[in-house]
Amino acid sequence: DRLEQARQAAAVAHNASVQAYDKIAELEQQLEASEQRVRVMEERGDALEAQLTQPVVAGSATAAEARAREAEGAVAAAVQRATAAEAWAEGAEQRAREAEGAVIGGREEGGNSRGKGG
Incomplete structure (x- = not known):
């Protein structure tokens, strides 16, 4: 019964880890897109700055x-x-590491309980 509980906990932790890594990949894509937008905005800013240095009408x-x-x-x-x-x-990476640690800990605990003759 404890072994089955450990297996279930390991499965839950594994699923959480997979979801965390999926979310990390999604956020990395969003970050890349944000960085691209920043570069575009910086280019626009540079272009506007160049326009401002040219003699223009006040308006x-x-x-x-x-x-x-x-x-x-x-x-x-x-x-x-x-x-x-x-x-x-x-934060998601940290949670994934913690989930993996729980999986490993669950396996070790399950292994110990078998070793005790449980």
Whole structure:
């Protein structure tokens, strides 16, 4: 009975580990997409900055500055999302390691109980 409980716990831990790794892979893809968006925003920001350094009419400069600030805000938001995704992925990796440890611990416990003649 204890052996079966250990097997079930190991199966649950294994499933949690697989789900965690799947979520990590998904978050890594999201992080890559966020980083790509950051690069695009930085390029846009550079282009806007180049426009601002050229002599322009005052109204156009103000509009370009507003777009530049908007782009900077979008970059900051993308970086923040990427940082949050990284933190979640690190937590998921830790949970996966803990789940694997529980599986190994369950196997060792199951092995010991058999060794005791249980």
